[in-house]
Amino acid sequence: MRNALALLIVIVLAGLMMAGVSQLPPPGSPDGAVHRHVAAHYIDGGTEAGGAPNLVTAVLLNYRALDTYGEVVVIFAALVAVLAVGLSGHSRGPRRQPDELPVSPVVDRIIRLLAPFIALFALFMILEGHVLPGGGFQGGVVLGALLILLSLVLGPRRIRRMLPTPALFWTRAIAPLVFALTAIAGLALAGWLFALPEPAWLRELILVGLELAIGIGAALALVGFYLSLEADHHD
Amino acid sequence: MSELLLTTFAAVLIAAGCLFFLAGTIGLLRLPDFYCRLHATTKCDAVGAVLILLGVALIAGADTQTVRIVALIALIAISSPTAGHALARAGWHAGHRPWTREENDEPE
Amino acid sequence: MSSLAHLLPLTVLLPITAGVLAPALFHRRGLACWWWALAAAILTFATTVTLWRQLQSGSTISYPLGGWPPPYGIELVFDGLAALMLVLCALSVLILLAARRYVEATVPSSRQSLFYALILINLGGMNGFVAAADLFNLFVFMEIFSISAYALVALARGPVAALAALKYLLVGAVSSLLVLLAVALLHAQTGSLNMSDVAGLLAQAEAPGASALALGCLVVGFLVKAAIFPLHFWLPDAHASAPSPVSALLSGLVVKMGIVGLVRTRILFAEAEIVPLLMLDNLLVWLGVIAILAGAVLAMVQRELKLMLAYSTVANMGYIALGIGLATPSAVSGALAHTVYHATIKTGLFLTAGSILLCTGLSRVDDLRGLGQRMPLTSGALVLGLLAATGIPPTAGFVGKWQIALGALQAGQAWVIGVILAGALLTLGWAIRVINSLFFRPPARARVITANEAPVSMLVPSVLLAVLAVSAGLGGAILLGLVEPLALAIVGADHDH
Amino acid sequence: MTEGLAHLDYIAVVILFAIGLYVVLTKQNLIKKIIGLNIMETAVFGLIVTSGMVDGGSPPLLGQGLEPPYASPIAHALVLTGIVVALSVTALALVLILRVKAECGSIELDELLEPDE
Numbered sequence: 001m002r003n004a005l006a007l008l009i010v011i012v013l014a015g016l017m018m019a020g021v022s023q024l025p026p027p028g029s030p031d032g033a034v035h036r037h038v039a040a041h042y043i044d045g046g047t048e049a050g051g052a053p054n055l056v057t058a059v060l061l062n063y064r065a066l067d068t069y070g071e072v073v074v075i076f077a078a079l080v081a082v083l084a085v086g087l088s089g090h091s092r093g094p095r096r097q098p099d100e101l102p103v104s105p106v107v108d109r110i111i112r113l114l115a116p117f118i119a120l121f122a123l124f125m126i127l128e129g130h131v132l133p134g135g136g137f138q139g140g141v142v143l144g145a146l147l148i149l150l151s152l153v154l155g156p157r158r159i160r161r162m163l164p165t166p167a168l169f170w171t172r173a174i175a176p177l178v179f180a181l182t183a184i185a186g187l188a189l190a191g192w193l194f195a196l197p198e199p200a201w202l203r204e205l206i207l208v209g210l211e212l213a214i215g216i217g218a219a220l221a222l223v224g225f226y227l228s229l230e231a232d233h234h235d
Numbered sequence: 236m237s238e239l240l241l242t243t244f245a246a247v248l249i250a251a252g253c254l255f256f257l258a259g260t261i262g263l264l265r266l267p268d269f270y271c272r273l274h275a276t277t278k279c280d281a282v283g284a285v286l287i288l289l290g291v292a293l294i295a296g297a298d299t300q301t302v303r304i305v306a307l308i309a310l311i312a313i314s315s316p317t318a319g320h321a322l323a324r325a326g327w328h329a330g331h332r333p334w335t336r337e338e339n340d341e342p343e
Numbered sequence: 344m345s346s347l348a349h350l351l352p353l354t355v356l357l358p359i360t361a362g363v364l365a366p367a368l369f370h371r372r373g374l375a376c377w378w379w380a381l382a383a384a385i386l387t388f389a390t391t392v393t394l395w396r397q398l399q400s401g402s403t404i405s406y407p408l409g410g411w412p413p414p415y416g417i418e419l420v421f422d423g424l425a426a427l428m429l430v431l432c433a434l435s436v437l438i439l440l441a442a443r444r445y446v447e448a449t450v451p452s453s454r455q456s457l458f459y460a461l462i463l464i465n466l467g468g469m470n471g472f473v474a475a476a477d478l479f480n481l482f483v484f485m486e487i488f489s490i491s492a493y494a495l496v497a498l499a500r501g502p503v504a505a506l507a508a509l510k511y512l513l514v515g516a517v518s519s520l521l522v523l524l525a526v527a528l529l530h531a532q533t534g535s536l537n538m539s540d541v542a543g544l545l546a547q548a549e550a551p552g553a554s555a556l557a558l559g560c561l562v563v564g565f566l567v568k569a570a571i572f573p574l575h576f577w578l579p580d581a582h583a584s585a586p587s588p589v590s591a592l593l594s595g596l597v598v599k600m601g602i603v604g605l606v607r608t609r610i611l612f613a614e615a616e617i618v619p620l621l622m623l624d625n626l627l628v629w630l631g632v633i634a635i636l637a638g639a640v641l642a643m644v645q646r647e648l649k650l651m652l653a654y655s656t657v658a659n660m661g662y663i664a665l666g667i668g669l670a671t672p673s674a675v676s677g678a679l680a681h682t683v684y685h686a687t688i689k690t691g692l693f694l695t696a697g698s699i700l701l702c703t704g705l706s707r708v709d710d711l712r713g714l715g716q717r718m719p720l721t722s723g724a725l726v727l728g729l730l731a732a733t734g735i736p737p738t739a740g741f742v743g744k745w746q747i748a749l750g751a752l753q754a755g756q757a758w759v760i761g762v763i764l765a766g767a768l769l770t771l772g773w774a775i776r777v778i779n780s781l782f783f784r785p786p787a788r789a790r791v792i793t794a795n796e797a798p799v800s801m802l803v804p805s806v807l808l809a810v811l812a813v814s815a816g817l818g819g820a821i822l823l824g825l826v827e828p829l830a831l832a833i834v835g836a837d838h839d840h
Numbered sequence: 841m842t843e844g845l846a847h848l849d850y851i852a853v854v855i856l857f858a859i860g861l862y863v864v865l866t867k868q869n870l871i872k873k874i875i876g877l878n879i880m881e882t883a884v885f886g887l888i889v890t891s892g893m894v895d896g897g898s899p900p901l902l903g904q905g906l907e908p909p910y911a912s913p914i915a916h917a918l919v920l921t922g923i924v925v926a927l928s929v930t931a932l933a934l935v936l937i938l939r940v941k942a943e944c945g946s947i948e949l950d951e952l953l954e955p956d957e
Binding site: 003006009010017032043046047067068071 | 846847849850851853854855857858861862865866887890891892893894895897899900901902903904908909910912913914915916917920921924925927928929931932934935936938939
């Protein structure tokens with residue numbers, strides 16, 4: 001009964017939405033509003049104005065830098081939230097050690113075999129993100145996946161012990177902090193907060209630094225999420 | 236003529252890969268327990284994806300693309316069985332016992 | 344543009360950076376972290392005040408980030424809603440002041456720095472939300488303050504808090520998603536994300552259905568965030584089970600962000616004639632009326648003090664929705680003034696309820712009998728706050744409601760005044776129950792008899808806010824003058840045609 | 841392409857959104873609710889990406905020998921940000937579900953809301 005009601009509501013809403021979206025400019029047509037207004041300006045400005053040949057990176061780190069700053073803050077806030085809310089520190093009574101499962105030799109070998117390649121790929125994605133497809137977040141996610149895999153091999157306890165230490169928090173905070181520093185550098189050198197200063201080599205340096213910071217931040221956040229879920233599971 | 240043959244062969248490979256994906260997905264939805272579902276789904280990646288990639292490589296021919304596709308096939312061939320193995324092992328250690336027809340007629 | 348405009352992004356960057364640094368700098372040092380957070384909040388407040396004085400001397404301040412001119416880059420603006428930002432920062436300072444003892448008593452020492460970090464990030468997110476002039480930026484800042492708010496609710500102990508936080512998260516995430524969907528639709532339709540640019544393009548657009556869908560998504564999304572009546576169901580649990588300083592933050596400030604969003608939506612669509620704005624206004628009026636009555640009745644049947652306050656928030660959000668829906672200049676400015684005033688009153692009430700909870704461990708109104716003798720100042724602050732909430736002249740609660748009633752007369756909907764009066768009477772009903780219990784009944788619980796007056800750091804914000812709540816109505820003319828231009832911007836287009 | 845099918849991509853997105861909403865509304869299992877939420881999120885991302893694409897266009901990478909028309913870089917940037925936000929919300933939700941499970945012993949909403957009031 002409840003489900004039927006929900007179905008009815010959903011169908012009515014979907015009908016309304018279809019009526020709405022069918023009035024949008026059809027997707028894929030090159031003269032839709034999306035392609036004529038702001039995006040066309042970005043493409044016309046080219047590498048010179050955007051600062052990066054990969055225009056997605058240019059939009060992320062230059063034209064719409066505040067959004068990306070916000071995004072970095074969201075992921076940091078989520079990490080802080082997960083650490084603050086999770087059960088892992090709430091040990092009630094003596095903490096019961098889970099029976100540590102020995103790592104399967106197959107998994108161990110394969111991860112050890114693949115780890116260098118994954119690391120290389122992640123670094124490539126981060127460092128070349130302003131030229132080719134890729135970027136800080138994408139590379140950071142690969143890096144984070146690698147770290148999670150390694151925590152499987154090495155045993156999560158070794159990594160989990162480091163969870164709430166201040167040193168780790170400095171590294172976790174790296175993305176918002178580097179962003180804030182860049183913003184201030186932009187104010188000092190180019191006159192506006194979040195502006196990328198002029199000489200091309202400096203701009204590229206800043207872009208790579210930002211991507212690297214974002215990558216590290218994203219990777220550590222992923223590991224933080226994984227470990228707090230994993231730790232809770234065993235308690 | 237040989238090109239037609241090649242394309243046909245590639246099409247067959249891709250179709251077979253898709254079939255494996257379909258079977259794996261149906262298996263994931265319909266089979267009774269964790270291990271059976273795992274059995275079905277690991278076929279998606281290990282066989283289905285590899286077949287599709289082989290077909291694509293045949294169509295691409297001798298190209299730099301093909302090198303990438305071969306590398307991808309190697310990666311999948313290594314990682315997908317490992318993942319399946321790790322999952323099954325974790326399931327066993329977490330206390331899942333395989334489903335048998337005699338004990339419980341009702342699937343989980 | 345004067346160089347002072349560079350301070351505008353600082354209202355966002357400053358608290359967020361302080362919050363990001365807090366866990367790294369002050370791990371396991373709760374007191375030091377509290378000082379750090381307080382300093383950051385005060386500095387942000389000072390920044391806002393400086394900007395405010397700049398605003399008084401000139402026109403609206405806008406800041407193009409990275410120097411990119413508006414449709415191409417992100418823009419922050421400091422306009423009429425900035426009055427709200429001022430209040431946000433000031434109240435956050437008071438909330439932090441009161442939070443210290445509460446945090447020391449209830450949050451484990453390894454997590455205190457995380458608590459303050461979340462509060463600061465929340466403040467930065469709200470500041471950004473108020474100042475955002477870019478649709479997607481609005482969404483990003485909304486997510487910043489939402490995520491920190493979900494986590495802050497869950498910081499309270501016990502199963503109720505965890506479930507309430509999860510409910511809050513689910514409902515909040517769906518509403519955020521609706522806003523994102525609307526942003527996507529508007530971007531697909533106009534190719535731009537800057538609000539004033541989009542507003543201009545919408546006015547010429549020829550796709551009424553797509554615009555109406557975007558409007559609908561935005562309105563529903565922000566109505567959920569603002570907890571307007573049928574969409575309020577997440578609020579009472581979340582606000583009542585959160586740690587009390589967090590309740591103050593959520594009920595006083597975070598729900599108001601939904602109103603900010605609604606106001607921005609109204610301005611966005613003000614010139615798009617194709618869209619059924621009149622329907623939206625009627626909807627808001629009806630929802631507001633229902634919310635006022637239902638919120639007050641539901642508050643009346645509660646036994647827990649914090650739940651009563653939470654339902655009273657539902658009722659008060661109804662007043663604000665009603666004022667915006669009436670769409671006459673005085674009603675809208677009344678609604679905006681009530682947003683500010685209700686923030687002040689409700690923050691004070693929740694902080695006071697928090698110090699009672701901390702000092703006695705009791706939360707049910709019947710258990711609090713006779714507390715007036717043991718904790719006279721705290722109880723007095725609670726009574727003053729409750730009186731202001733009912734809207735007795737000349738308290739802060741009065742001005743907004745009076746203006747909304749005037750607006751109802753202008754709009755020719757005199758029956759609304761009856762609803763406003765009924766709401767006030769119902770509120771008075773449960774307020775008197777609380778007051779009676781506090782002052783005119785003998786103590787029933789041992790913990791009331793042994794209770795002592797709350798510590799100074801909690802007493803100061805409570806009493807200050809109570810005094811403000813009672814007396815701020817006298818300064819109503821000033822506040823109304825401030826929000827008037829904004830109110831005209833919202834309703835002006837309507838009156839033309 | 842005929843007029844009716846021009847919006848096929850958008851229609852698919854709406855259907856996906858509706859499926860997600862249905863799951864969120866009806867499933868009592870909290871994990872399934874989160875899955876539904878993620879389906880809705882994917883639908884919205886799909887809408888943004890679709891709106892940014894061009895028929896026969898290339899990715900907006902300059903200096904790689906790609907021919908215009910380019911797909912809109914804004915849509916890609918928005919989706920990237922959106923995905924990160926969705927990931928953060930999901931992570932927090934999962935941790936909260938674990939806490940509910942540990943403190944209330946169940947993640948089925950109907951069981952949680954039933955007797956112990």
